[in-house]
Every structure is written in structure tokens, then in C-alpha cells.
Amino acid sequence: MGWSIGFDSNWQRDIGYGVPAQCDHPECNERIDRGLAYVCGGEPYGGDDGCGLYFCASHLRWRRNLCEQCVAGKAAFAAKPDVAEWLQHKLTDPSWADWRTEHAREVHEMRMTLGISQGVKP
Ligand SMILES: [Zn+2]
Ligand SMILES: [Zn+2]
Known part of the structure; x- marks a missing residue:
């Protein structure tokens, strides 16, 4: 398996260069992805010295x-x-269909976050 998309169990977030994101600096809105080029510490989870944020x-x-x-x-x-954009992708993309079936609670929370009512199917 490549590292385009993974899961950071430390920060409870999807990570990898396939995941669009914002810079985690509180005063910055720069658009990045959660690939190795942007991770603090130089490796997933931040290695020995980094925090693993992006x-x-x-x-x-x-x-x-x-x-x-x-x-x-x-x-x-x-x-x-x-x-x-990432929440929308996870809620609608066929590659996440199995995940959606297994994570009904997360799907519900993501829909709430996006303001999509629960009854609406993507
Ligand atoms: Zn920044
Ligand atoms: Zn750090």
C-alpha cells in the first residue's frame, strides 16, 4: 500500500499526500496536503522529534x-x-463506500459539519 492516504491514530486524522488540508499553524490558512513534504518531524506521526502536524x-x-x-x-x-473538500470527498467518493458503511457515526458527524442533513444521500 502506498502512502497516498493513511490514518494518524495520534491526531485522529487522515494523512497522506492525497489528503488536502490547511497548514496547522494557527495564524496560517495556506493550502497544503498531509504528505511527507509537510509533516513536522519528517515522517508520519512526527518521528522522534516532531509533533506530526502538517x-x-x-x-x-x-x-x-x-x-x-x-x-x-x-x-x-x-x-x-x-x-x-476532504469531508465531501469521503462522503461521496466510491473508494470510501466501505468506510462509510463501517463508520456510520463519523459519517453522521461529517454531514453535520458540512451542514448536510442526515437524510440526504450524496
Ligand atoms: Zn503555514
Ligand atoms: Zn511540530
Whole structure:
């Protein structure tokens, strides 16, 4: 299996270069994906030194690909929620059909997040 899409059980988020996202810096809205190029620590879950959050190039410019919190030895930023485009993809794409069947509660929460009423089928 490639690493286009995976699951980060630490932050409870989908990760991989196939997942569109926002930079996790609280003051930044830069559009990135959750691939290896953007992860704090340089590997999924952040490796030994990183927090495993995802940052744009300007917030991951420090040595060893760490965010400013990890460079300073501070607690990680709060993880940002998934972008609407990704929720929409998971709710409608055929490749996620099995997942939707097995995760009814998450599907419900995602629909609430997107403002789609429960009765509407994608
Ligand atoms: Zn970090
Ligand atoms: Zn950023």
C-alpha cells in the first residue's frame, strides 16, 4: 500500500499526500496536503522529534523540518479540522463506500459539519 492516504491514530486524522488540508499553524490558512513534504518531524506521526502536524513551507523552514513549537520544545499546536473538500470527498467518493458503511457515526458527524442533513444521500 502506498502512502497516498493513511490514518494518524495520534491526531485522529487522515494523512497522506492525497489528503488536502490547511497548514496547522494557527495564524496560517495556506493550502497544503498531509504528505511527507509537510509533516513536522519528517515522517508520519512526527518521528522522534516532531509533533506530526502538517505545515506549509514557511512554517516548516526550521532545521530538520520541525515547526516552531517543536524547535522551541513547546507543546504542539492544536490540530486543525479537515477541510470541507476532504469531508465531501469521503462522503461521496466510491473508494470510501466501505468506510462509510463501517463508520456510520463519523459519517453522521461529517454531514453535520458540512451542514448536510442526515437524510440526504450524496
Ligand atoms: Zn511540530
Ligand atoms: Zn503555514
